[in-house]
Amino acid sequence: MSLQESVALAQSTLKEQPWRLFASQISVLVRTEVRRTLFTRRRIGFHLLAWIPVLFLLAHNIFDRHDIDPAQIENNTLVLAGIIQLYYFRLGIFFACMGVFTWLFRGEMVQRTLHYQFLVPVRKEVLVIGKFLAGAIISIALFETAVFACFCLTYSRFGSAGRSYVFDGPGLGQLGSYLLATALACLGYGAVFLTLSLLFKNPIIPGAMLLGWETIAPIFPSWAQRLSVTFYLKHLCPVNLPTDGPLAIFTIVAEPVSPFIAILGLLCLTLAILVLSCFLIHRLEVTYTAE
């Protein structure tokens, strides 16, 4: 078959697909999954992971009001950068995505309800995409809100000086970068954990290995670093943390790349992992006794 024939075949195959049906199925999957995941009691831990820094900053603002010096804005900007880069990107979002995305399929196996979704006229790939989007919406909504709340609490205590930093200075740009990086972190970690849940019955050990990999990736060659989510997130962070001391391994940027490349790279990595999930889902069988 020539290249032209292959392209023509691919085009006709794509045209024949019921895209409207796929879209409506994805919409239904997202709606049911979001309702089921976001508002259940067993998701309290997941909410805590997002809101703990917010609660700390809130307590700091309420109880520590004597030291509000506009000169401290730069210092607080570094503290906010630390919270977002060291806590949210490396722990909070990581573990929340682990909980949300591994539960999308593995949880259904544990609850013995996966067969309901395997017995409807939905392509398995559509199921993966629908569930991934649901997980992404849940985690992005929660962590974007939390990061935004952290940002507001950090600068609101400085009054007009804080407002000036946000609206006339670099504040809004930093907020935009953090929100973008947060969304990308949720997508990247989400895709990884969704795939791990299709590969392993117990995702805790591979999750711990992934956490280790994300931590030590900076000491590996640059091609290997590109296989970690934090590699791309670092390049989107608007504030650089000090690179001295034991925390340097979390902050050092071995090979700088432009933000555009970082965004594109992380999206490509996410897409590649999702494609792998679409292959893996076909191997999944409903054998609850093995769970």
Add this chain to the structure above:
Amino acid sequence: MTPDSRQIVFDNVSKFYGEVLGVNKVNFSLEPGITSLVGPNGSGKTTLMNLLTGLIKPSHGAIYVLGLTSQQPIEFFRQVGYCTQFDSFPPGTNGYDFIYWPLRLHGFGRDQATKLTNEALERAGMAQVARRKVAGYSKGMRQRIRLAQAIAHHPSVLVLDEPLNGLDPMARAESIALFGAIAKQGMHVIISSHILEEVDRISDRVVLMSSGYVVAEGQIKEVRREVRDHPMQILVRCSNPAALASAAFELNHVVEAKILNDGQSVLVRTRDAGQFSLLLNKIVSSGLLEVDAVAPADDDVNSIYQYLIGSDGSPT
């Protein structure tokens, strides 16, 4: 076997869970009507149904449902409804949502999905309690709401795994009437049960299963005849196996008489164990040989038959 657009075809299907046998070398095709899969617990009925509906994949062979396979999910699952034995539900769901949202995944619009949901709830007798949480349902109600979900999209093939479990006599009668009505519309209804009596009155055909194998298949009368005519194996340990084998061959109902390697035993396959016993008594009393032991060699298979269709083999 070639796929037929009206038949359900199992083409040399085997399923192994690691080294554990699920079902082995299953070959049959089913026409529309009610088919009962009957066998004791662990005989492979659920495995066969899960294979049929694509929840698990065969290790060998292929399955065609109305010419489709589960690899074509959009077309396949519009034709197939499966009421599983898994007594589990999405957390927090109520009866109505349990049927409505899968219908939306089928691609039905809001109005159509609402209409089909209400219709299915009516048919299963669950309309009054549809808005209650499923977690508060009795076992029978949970069984019926699963049945309602399986029939809601008007499938052409309805697969029911032990559908009468947990139902009271009234609900059983209603369910059986519902299965009959569905089958009369030209649909396939496949029902599993470990009690043949429960389903044989409404079944057009029966598939008997044991230890992962299909041991008999066909119309209920044929299966009963097949079981009645099934040769029984008897192992006789005696002083003169050659003489016994020779005398056994004189009888019409003896299919096979084989002297085993130990040189002291004969394995006899007969369609009339009673007549063979009479012969054995006669030979022993004539002093031609001494018998050390007589034992049925396939007691398991026979006991399964007895368990499944009753000792006298007469229609109930």
